[in-house]
Amino acid sequence: xxxxxxxxxxxxxxxxxxxxxxxxxxxxxxxxxxxxxxxxxxxxxxxxxxxxxxxxxxxxxxxxxxxxxxxxxxxxxxxxxxxxxxxxxxxxxxxxxxxxxxxxxxxxxxx
Amino acid sequence: xxxxxxxxxxxxxxxxxxxxxxxxxxxxxxxxxxxxxxxxxxxxxxxxxxxxxxxxxxxxxxxxxxxxxxxxxxxxxxxxxxxxxxxxxxxxxxxxxxxxxxxxxxxxxxxxxxx
Numbered sequence: 001x002x003x004x005x006x007x008x009x010x011x012x013x014x015x016x017x018x019x020x021x022x023x024x025x026x027x028x029x030x031x032x033x034x035x036x037x038x039x040x041x042x043x044x045x046x047x048x049x050x051x052x053x054x055x056x057x058x059x060x061x062x063x064x065x066x067x068x069x070x071x072x073x074x075x076x077x078x079x080x081x082x083x084x085x086x087x088x089x090x091x092x093x094x095x096x097x098x099x100x101x102x103x104x105x106x107x108x109x110x111x
Numbered sequence: 112x113x114x115x116x117x118x119x120x121x122x123x124x125x126x127x128x129x130x131x132x133x134x135x136x137x138x139x140x141x142x143x144x145x146x147x148x149x150x151x152x153x154x155x156x157x158x159x160x161x162x163x164x165x166x167x168x169x170x171x172x173x174x175x176x177x178x179x180x181x182x183x184x185x186x187x188x189x190x191x192x193x194x195x196x197x198x199x200x201x202x203x204x205x206x207x208x209x210x211x212x213x214x215x216x217x218x219x220x221x222x223x224x225x226x
Contacts, residue, residue: 006153032213043115043202043217044154088154097142097206097213098167103153 003027006089006102015111019076023089023102026070030091030100033065035074038086038104047087048074079109113137115218117203123224129191132221135184136205144204144215145178145188154202160186193225 006023013019021035032051036044048063050056050072056063062075072091076083089102116135124130136143144159158168163180171178175194180186190197200222204215 008153034212041219043204043219045217046212046214049212049214092213097159097161098156099215100156101154 001026002103003100004089004091004102007105008103010106010108012108012110013079015079015081015109017079017109019079019083019107019109021074021076021087021089021105021107023072024070025072025091025100027093027100028067028070029093031094032092033063033072034090034092034099035061035063036088036090036101038088040085044088081109081111084108115203115205115216117201117218117221119221120219121222121224123226124193125226126194127192128225129189130193130197130223130225132188132201132203132223134186134188134203134218136186136203137207137216138184139207140205140216141208142206142215143180143186144206145186146202146204146217148200148202148220149198157188190223193223195225198223198225 004025035048037047038044050063050065053065053067060077064073086104086106088104090099092099118133145157148154157170158178160180178188200220202217202220204217206215
C-alpha cells in the first residue's frame, strides 16, 4: 500500500463547476499538507499549503485537512479552462524536507 | 531569477548508454532534490542534498543511478548503463532553508527515452 493514495482520474467537468480532489494517507505523523499544480510538460508548482487540520482558502481554492480520517481535499470553485492541469497532493513530517506525493489527478475543465 | 534550470530538456538514447542529466538550482537555495515521474508510479523522490551533501538516497532505484553535487550551483544525475525502464521525466527541485513552507521549486524536467 502506498503512503499516499490519489485517484489519477482523468476527471473532466464543465466550466463553472465545483471540483473536489482528494487524497488519503496512511502515516498519521504527517503534519504538513500541500497541493501542487502541474501543467502539461511543466514542473509542479505549489498551489496551496496547510499545517495540521483545518481549512485554508485562497481565492477560488480551498484546502481541507481531516487528520482523524487521514484525508485531504482541494476544492476549486467556479472552475476555469485555465485550471486544467494535474493536481498532486504532497505531505511531509514535521522538521523533514522530504515530500511524499500522491500520483496526481489529471483534471480537464471544458469550456 | 531564472528558476531551476535543467538540461537537456529531451534525451533519447539506446539501452546500455550512459546518460547524464544536469541541474542548476536557484541561487541561495540550500536543498536540491531529484525526482522521477512516470504514469505508473507518479512522482518519486530519488535523492536529495543539503549544502551539497547527500542526505537521503533511499529512493535511488539501483547502483546504475548516481548523483553528485560538486558545488552549490550544479548537480548531476547519471544512469549507467541505461535501460528502457528508466524512461521517465526527471525533475530537479530546490528549496531554501528559510522558506516557511519548505516550498520546493521545480525545474522544467528532462524527458528521457531509452530505446
